[in-house]
Amino acid sequence: MDNITRMRKQLRSMGPIYDWQRETICCEPEYYRWNQWLFLQFYRAGLAYRTRAPVVWCPSCQTVLANEQVVDGACERCDTPVTRREMEQWFLRITRYADELLDFSGLVDWPEKILVMQRNWIGRSAGAEVHFDISHLGLAERTLPVFTTRLDTIYGVTFMVLAPEHPLVPKLTTPERRREVEAYVEEARRKSDIERLSTEREKTGVWLGSYCVNPLNGEKVPIFTADYAVAWYATGAVMGVPAHDQRDFEFAHKFGLPVRVVIAPPGWSGGELSEAYVGDGSMVNSGPFNGVPNREGMARLADYIQQQGAGKSALVYRMRDWLISRQRYWGTPIPMVYCDACGVVPVRDQDLPVLLPPDAEFKPTGESPLKYHQGFLQTTCPQCGRPARRESDTMDTFFDSSWYFLRYTSPREQARPWDPSMVQKRLPVDKYTGGAEHAVMHLLYARFFTKALRDMGLVFYSEPFLRLFNQGVVIAAGAKMSKSRGNVVTPDPYVEHLGADVVRCYLMFVGPWDRGGEWSDTGINGIARWLNRVWDLMLRGAPVPTTSGPRDGAADAEATRTLGRRVHQTLRRVYQDLDKFKFNTAIAALMELSNTLQDAWEQGRVTAEAWNDAIEKFLLMMAPLAPHLAEELWERTGRPYSIHTLLYPKWDDALTAEEQITLVVQVNGRVRDRLQVPAGIGEEEAKRVALESANVRRHLDNKQVAQVIYVAGRLVNVVTG
RNA sequence: GCCGAGGUGGCGAAACGGCAGACGCGGCGGACUUAAAAUCCGCUGCCCGCAAGGGCGUGUGGGUUCAAAUCCCACCCUCGGCACCA
Numbered sequence: 001m002d003n004i005t006r007m008r009k010q011l012r013s014m015g016p017i018y019d020w021q022r023e024t025i026c027c028e029p030e031y032y033r034w035n036q037w038l039f040l041q042f043y044r045a046g047l048a049y050r051t052r053a054p055v056v057w058c059p060s061c062q063t064v065l066a067n068e069q070v071v072d073g074a075c076e077r078c079d080t081p082v083t084r085r086e087m088e089q090w091f092l093r094i095t096r097y098a099d100e101l102l103d104f105s106g107l108v109d110w111p112e113k114i115l116v117m118q119r120n121w122i123g124r125s126a127g128a129e130v131h132f133d134i135s136h137l138g139l140a141e142r143t144l145p146v147f148t149t150r151l152d153t154i155y156g157v158t159f160m161v162l163a164p165e166h167p168l169v170p171k172l173t174t175p176e177r178r179r180e181v182e183a184y185v186e187e188a189r190r191k192s193d194i195e196r197l198s199t200e201r202e203k204t205g206v207w208l209g210s211y212c213v214n215p216l217n218g219e220k221v222p223i224f225t226a227d228y229a230v231a232w233y234a235t236g237a238v239m240g241v242p243a244h245d246q247r248d249f250e251f252a253h254k255f256g257l258p259v260r261v262v263i264a265p266p267g268w269s270g271g272e273l274s275e276a277y278v279g280d281g282s283m284v285n286s287g288p289f290n291g292v293p294n295r296e297g298m299a300r301l302a303d304y305i306q307q308q309g310a311g312k313s314a315l316v317y318r319m320r321d322w323l324i325s326r327q328r329y330w331g332t333p334i335p336m337v338y339c340d341a342c343g344v345v346p347v348r349d350q351d352l353p354v355l356l357p358p359d360a361e362f363k364p365t366g367e368s369p370l371k372y373h374q375g376f377l378q379t380t381c382p383q384c385g386r387p388a389r390r391e392s393d394t395m396d397t398f399f400d401s402s403w404y405f406l407r408y409t410s411p412r413e414q415a416r417p418w419d420p421s422m423v424q425k426r427l428p429v430d431k432y433t434g435g436a437e438h439a440v441m442h443l444l445y446a447r448f449f450t451k452a453l454r455d456m457g458l459v460f461y462s463e464p465f466l467r468l469f470n471q472g473v474v475i476a477a478g479a480k481m482s483k484s485r486g487n488v489v490t491p492d493p494y495v496e497h498l499g500a501d502v503v504r505c506y507l508m509f510v511g512p513w514d515r516g517g518e519w520s521d522t523g524i525n526g527i528a529r530w531l532n533r534v535w536d537l538m539l540r541g542a543p544v545p546t547t548s549g550p551r552d553g554a555a556d557a558e559a560t561r562t563l564g565r566r567v568h569q570t571l572r573r574v575y576q577d578l579d580k581f582k583f584n585t586a587i588a589a590l591m592e593l594s595n596t597l598q599d600a601w602e603q604g605r606v607t608a609e610a611w612n613d614a615i616e617k618f619l620l621m622m623a624p625l626a627p628h629l630a631e632e633l634w635e636r637t638g639r640p641y642s643i644h645t646l647l648y649p650k651w652d653d654a655l656t657a658e659e660q661i662t663l664v665v666q667v668n669g670r671v672r673d674r675l676q677v678p679a680g681i682g683e684e685e686a687k688r689v690a691l692e693s694a695n696v697r698r699h700l701d702n703k704q705v706a707q708v709i710y711v712a713g714r715l716v717n718v719v720t721g
Numbered sequence: 722g723c724c725g726a727g728g729u730g731g732c733g734a735a736a737c738g739g740c741a742g743a744c745g746c747g748g749c750g751g752a753c754u755u756a757a758a759a760u761c762c763g764c765u766g767c768c769c770g771c772a773a774g775g776g777c778g779u780g781u782g783g784g785u786u787c788a789a790a791u792c793c794c795a796c797c798c799u800c801g802g803c804a805c806c807a
Contacts, residue, residue, distance in 0.1 A: 113725055113802075120724075120803050127807080148807060161807085203805085228805040238807045247805050318806060436801080509745070511733060515726090523733065526745050529760090585735070588744035595744090664740050669788045671740060695774090709787050715739055719787050 010492065015500045015627045017644070022411045026400040031407065032332040033353030034417035035399055038453075039335060040346050045456055047093045048324075050336075050344065054165050054231055055323055057085040063327040064089060066396060067320050068121070068441045076441075084165070084189065090334055090393065091321040094448045098122050098317045101447055106463040111470050111514075117439040123318025125149060128302050129235065130311035132160060132221075133213040139171055144212050144223075147234035147316050150244060151301045152294040154216050155286035156262035158252065159240035160223045161205065164188035165231035172223055174209030181206050181225060188227045203228055203251045215310035216301075217287060226251060234316045242276065249276040262286050263294045322445065324396045329356070329369040331394030339381035339388040348382045354390065368392040401442050402449040405429055405464060423459060432465035435473070443468070469581055472516025474507060494524065501626035502528045508583035508625065531629060534594050534622070538615055538633045542608035543601040559605035564655055566596045567614045571651035574621045583625070590621060617649050664715035665690040667699040683710045690716035 004025060011018070024031050042048040055064045060080035064087060069076040094101075102122055104115050128151045131143035144160065162169050164185040173181045184206040205226025212223055221240075228247055229238045242252035242259040252259055259273065263281040283289045283297045292300065305311035325334060333354045335347035347354055357376045370376050370392035381388040403417075409426045410419035428450075434442070443465070450464040494503045506524040510517035570593040577586035597614060600606050606614075615637060623630040623643050634643040658679050663686060665673040673695040677686065687708050690696060696718060706721035 111726095116725055117802060123803090123806070125806070146807075150807080201805085226805095228807090230806070233806045235807095238805095241807090245807070247807080250805090316806080439802085509733090517733070520733075520746075523746055530745080532760095584733095585744080588735075591744055662740070666739085666788075669739095669786095674740070698774095707787060709739090711739055711788095715788090717739080717787055 013492070013495050013500055014504060017627075022408050024404060024407050024411045026397070026404070027330065029353045029355055031400070032356075034407070035332040035395060036335040036347070036352050036354060037349065037417060038403065039332075039395070039399070040349065041456055041458070042092060042452065043336075043346055045452070047096065047452055048090060049093065050088060050090050052086060052088045053091075053323075054084045055087050055089055056082045057087075058082050061328070064323060064325065066323045066398070066441075068322070068444070069396075069398075083191075086165075089323050090325040090336075090391075091323050092448075094322045094445075095317055095319060097448050097451050098124065098319055100451055100462075101444065107468075108466040110465075110468040111436070113436060114439045114443065114468060114470070117436075118444055121319055121440040121444065125316045125318070127151065127314060127316065128305065128311055129314040130154065130239065130305060131215060132239070133215055134172070134210075136213070137172070137210060139168075141168060141171070144168065144172075144237060145235045145311075146237040146239045147314060148239055150241065150298075151305075152283060152298040153241040153244045153262055154214070154239070154301065155283075155289070156241040156243050156260045157214050157219075157221055157239045158242060158258045158260055159221050159248075159255075160212055161226045161229045161238040161240055161248075161251070162208075162223060163229040163231035163236040164225050164227055166225065166229075166236045169208065169225050172208045172210045177207065177209035181208055184225060191227070203247070203254050205251065205255070207255075215305065215308065222257075224251075224255070232320060233318065243273060244276055244278055246276040246278070249273075260285055322396075322448070324399055325393035326396055327368045328394055331397060332356075332399065333370065333376075334391040334393055334395055336391040337379055337381055337388045338391070339384060339386065341386060342381055342383045342388075345381055345383050345388070351382065356394075368394065370394070398441055398445050402445045403453070405446075406459070420459075427459070428461050428463055429465045431467045431469065433469045433471055436470045470514055472512070472514050474510070474516050475518050498524065498528050499531075499628065501629045502531055505531065505587055505626055509587045511584055513581045513583050530591060530594070531626060533598070534618075535629065535633065537594060537597055537601070538619065539636060540601060542611040543604040543606065556605050556607065559600065559603065560607050560610045561659075563596070563600050563606050563610050563614055565658070566593060567617050568651040568655040571617060571621065571649055572653075572656060575648060575651070578624065587625060590618070590625070593618060593621075619643060620646060620649050661713055663690065665693055665696055666715060666717040667696055668719055669717060670699075672696050672699050679713065683712070686710055686716055690718065 008023075026032065026035075039048060056067060056070050057063075058065055058075040058078065058080055059082075060078045061075060064085070065075060065082065070082055074081050102119060102124060104110065104118075107115075127147055127149035129145050129147050130151070131145050133142070134144050135142040144162075146160070148154070162172070165188075169181065169185060184204075203226060205224045205228075208223045208225060210223050211220040213220055224240075228251070229236060238248070240248040240251060240257070241262075242248040242257065243261045244263055249259065251257070261268070261270075261273065261277070262283060262285045263277065263279075264284045265273075265277045265279065265281055268277075268281075280294050283292045283294055286292075286297070289297045289301065302313050306313070333356055335352060335354045337345045337347060339345055357370070357373050359373075370390075373392075377389050377392060379388055379390050380386065405427065406418045406423055407413075409422035413419050446464045450459060451462055453459045454462055491503050491507075502524065506527040509527060510519075510523065570589050573589040574586045577583070577589065597618070600611070600614075616639070619630050619634050619637070619639075620643065623634075623646075627644065631641075631643050635641060660676050661679045661681075663675045663677045663681070664671055665675060673690075673693040675689055675693065677689060681689075687710060690708075691705075700718065700720065704721040705718055707719040709715075709717040709719065711717075
């Protein structure tokens, strides 16, 4: 709660416009009861389930994590290398939506980068599942399924690899190999994901002592376990084709396994390969498929194994179901009850929320602190009324953020999570901003929630955020500048010394908003100086006519028109820039206008009326960028509170048009002269004045003029023969 | 390795087929001051030239075009993402 108060204060100090009426606090029962309600909806829809699986474990946080929350083999939150554990946990069936999540057609404008990241993450891969026969071993399992995208290489299989965690590993291990295999599996389990990830590592593995049979050619191939096969992907088993897969090639060399070429490389004379050949070619050593181009062979083999009952075409996804249980105290209790008689029973809707007890004890046990809180744990079964235990794990906080925008539409709703009519009115979100680091977490989860809720009839659209804009990161002293991460440099002291408007404008001005930039102390002074000049300029009052210089009515009228033109040009530029999130150029445009105003004031040739109009429009343009200063100046120049309730002024295209233009004159594409000409100059006239230019004549040097290009309102290019 | 974004003055950056370097920082010179800070004015891509003017310049090499930072091809480098995914 202290955190929230501090955060609220920091946010407010920067002067943004938030509707604080809609603030929702995820850790309060008013919010998390709806997490629980939604969880039960997912459960009823078959989208939430509990199962035992090798899950990612963070030894420092003492909790399991979702795959999405592992960055480079380390915990997203604390950077500790993660390990794996076999545990019974709650999952959301996001994989059911894998294909729909790959369809981005419902989005209006998302950065390509994010789409690519999501696409990679989901990792759809088309291939075939082939069943290698193990019936001779007399196990319950009669076949060993493997997934391959290279069915065309199946005649080249010379070994089989199972991931160390593969459930068949113990069963396929012969007694004389057992000791060695168990040692290897144990070692693999202890290794962090980081160690196992390294591509540089030499291949390791152990033969299990047993064989399986290739259903295509009836050959016996030895079964190994090796950690280059990963348990959670596809079937956790790899068919080893050393001739046509570099990893298998390396493994075969290490263990002296045969390398059999089944796709002939171009110009191949039957000799040994120095590395795996992964390209296309004709099939060889492949029984009835010899001579068939491998692409075609792949399709025919798929039909063939299907007919033989030895396999089928298969789609495999890299993405796993979303593991949402956490062994943390903070988080929403998962509203489930374990009853010895009835099994796993959901808490009844009317009994929600399941409250988080305020007095749990923290122990580094690797289990939820709630597990030791008897008052919380002991309950009765909603079905039979007998004593039962509550689920003690809590939900991933990404559950909260997957639907908060729905709650924003009706935050005080008591009887339901949101008011559908308000959702109808406000959502989906037109424009959403956030960092790219959320690509495969929040942004993917929120898309999944939306689609799942749509299928439950709870919302009526398919994408939560139509447009997405990634803001960049501001780097200060080598570290990401942030409000939440407790960093070396925070903007707070600058807000205190120079004011929020200076910090805001500086952050906008450093560079393109989506790229972030480097914090610079001298740079921010530039903005502070500019805003000081603006302050002074705005409060100066209309210029008094100067006594020096040309003083006639025509000159004054022209100066006044020019000022108006600059104002309207700036209105257009700033509007368009803000619309495109190009804050840096919007501020540059305002700087130019303030320079223009400064000059106009010094020359003292514009009317008071034009001056006041310019000041007013300037302040209105400044309002979204420097809201505090704009409001203060608005009041000090005698205007009624509040500037922030007014509309951005409309520009008049007619008033933005220049009277004079600079006509660029080129000879053979090189600029040789610039002429001031009336804006409405015609083609003939423009070419004529261009050819008359002394500079042009000198460069033509009596050469034949072959062509004269005219670009209206811009340039004339004289081309010689 | 694969995918994405990007390479422009001393620096942050504009321009996205038509005047490269807007705007700001820094630097240099000047005004004010006993002095400094602050402020204000002027200059500031590089090279030649007293000047007028000229040459060279947007990572590298080619190409398209009257005209390329901008479009096309190849390559180099930086940053971000994915990566033993079968």
